[in-house]
Amino acid sequence: MDTELILVSGVTRDGVAEVVDRLLGEPGTAVLHHDLAEVASGVVRRRLRVHGLPPGNVVADHTAALELAHGCVSCTLREDVLPLIRKLARRPEVGRVVLHLDPVIEPEQVCWALLHVLVEDAPVADDVRLAGVVTVLEPAAWLTDATSEDEVPDRGLAALPDDERTIAQLVVAQAEFADLIVYAGELAELWQRARANAVLARLAPLAPRIDLASLDPADPLGRVPETARRGRPDGPHAVLLRGQPPLRPDCGVELVLFNARRPFHPDRLHEAMGVLLDGVVRARGRIWLATRPDAVLWVESAGGGMQIGYVDDWLAAATGRAAEAKAWADADPERRAAAALRWHPRYGDRIQELTVLTCGADPLEITEALRGALLTDAEVAAGEAAWRRLPDPFGWFHTDPCGDAVLADPAQLLRGEDEK
Template sequence: MKGKIPVTVLSGYMGSGKTTILNHVLQNRQGLRVAVIVNDMSEINVDTGLIDRSGALSRTEEKLVEMSNGCICCTLREDLLREVERLAKQGRFDYILIESSGISEPVPVAQTFTYLDEEHGIDLSSLCRLDCMVTVVDAYRFWHDFASGETLLDRQQAVSKDDTRDVSDLLIDQIEFCDVLILNKCDLVEEEDLQRLEAVLRKLQPQAKLIRTSHGRINPSEILNTGLFDLERASQAAGWIQELQKDSHTPETEEYGISSFVYRRRRPFHPERLARWMEEWPETIVRAKGMIWLATRHDTAVLLSQAGPSIQVGPMGHWVAALSEEEMERVLVAEPETARRWHPIWGDRVTELVLIGVDMDRQQVERELDGCLLTDEEMQLDWSTFPDPLPGAAEGNVPSV
């Protein structure tokens, strides 16, 4: 076997057209010997049947590996490891192409090719090179799925009864972590709507190469042997992360009413008022993510993540200012940026929330969020007495202020 075998992973929600794209690539692969792994959640492998009928792949040559009733990112991770290892060691292939199931998250798949799996003793990074993470988006159904408010359980697409993921969260996960975004079924959408959707996708994922397709027709060179994948770059590619790192003083040109900003405040939220505001979450905010400072959870930074109708709140970790003196000093020496932004009273406690929206009224959103902050009078009270209806409310008294 000459060198490491390059691998491309196709992700995308169910019905986005991954299999059509896969078939098109196989029919136009220009002599490349391609091994394909299809990961299908359904009992009847419709995807596999399509690949067989295409004539681009023969089962008898053991190039096709079916992975049924499971998901690459969860129950079949070991199967994926072993199949890729087996195919790579055969030395018969120039390329491995993986079609993830529609409910698979791309990050764990990418990690599979990047780290040694100590549990199973398999190091795919010594055999393969992850070349490209591709996400396919259904241009026709995207907004319908994104705004549905449904979970995978509601749609009977969950891995198990414990799989309570929201469809909108899954769509965002797939978009935010990729090298190439394929906007498929463009022939079914009006040009103006297509341009607006494209602008939203570029805001959610500014670093990915965005390609329009109809009927999955794509030049294979767009997703094979691209050399695009870099784990560190991909991990920092999401629009909300890019927004945090931007110079906030740079004025932004809005395209199709799509805008974003970072809400930064050095004053904690009153959890009850924030909860009430979240119940009436503005529909114009498509995506929000960041850390918030809650008055009732003085020691813990709280992660707020919203994708469409799905809003999640949970602990992110301790504020540096809540650590012991020794640990605090260690962090401040190791992280000069944290030290530079240190507040004499509150330390690193701050709210930094990125908001991305369509026709979003920034000033109104800021006014409403400011109204959820503690007032001057409340700043002097015992914060632990405030009602906290948000998920994961911490117990115990807040240090006196």
């Protein structure tokens, strides 16, 4: 596992290309890129560049056009990207693989596949050292995108099948999962840069933010702290304030924390969801509805887009000694500790936990709207049988704005769960 793997993401094409080219300048580096610009025509263009070791010190450059297997983007990428990374890792002249992601790809999806999808009976991460994710962005443009309601295809990016993400959902996900953020492109005005810094310090608190000129091609992730995620996705029960982001307001940016024990009234929550979309960069967390007290639902929004979906059962939902013992044994130590500390005699480990990163929205309005969506004292006293009869506009996977379409889950693209 001596071969290092670095992912480079971002919608700033020129900036990403410059970062990748700098990394390629180091001998022993291979850069792999799958261009999805022609994906609507059923074609993915692959480019592989390998900078050999001295004395030759030559950069080999190979391109190929791949037809989509079964017309499926995720199948094609899985069947080509993952095996090719493994082959590169086993070549003696390659000490580092740089995976240059298409602008439309979120790095978390790819990292999930590297860690979990089996290739020859083992995940590719067994053959490489996943060093982390570098996200490249232009501060002023990124902040505009992070609160935009534009959809991804409207911005000239590849139109993946059934992709209804907003540009905000894409760029926020790329920055949030970064281990290092590189500023590129035009120099932002001082106020724009200060505001972008305030947002990113709360969105990705463990990721150092540097200018392109400060990037060290030999050790680009050398500044990343030991506690960084380094490409490893969080589970649905991980702490929401990872990296201890600042809680004080700065440049009109603030991180709002909402916690409550009693359940949400589904209909009132649905009406209140608008406060998590306007002037909000990111909202995320775990909730429970009165109509389905067993289910842990995950809420995630960015810009004008939101997803709410089932991710797990609460530990309190297990009934009977055997089921309870199994539920606790299957839970990771962090979840067990949190559940034990907050156990409630009626609700068990059920809790409303949301973090809302505002950039223009009124934090007090958000808190009041969410609190108003909780069950009243009279509704709580009516009991669970009455709760289950409440109107519930949420399915097991809900999007906002409401519609018939179901968005891909955060790791769907490379898991291969899309239609074939």
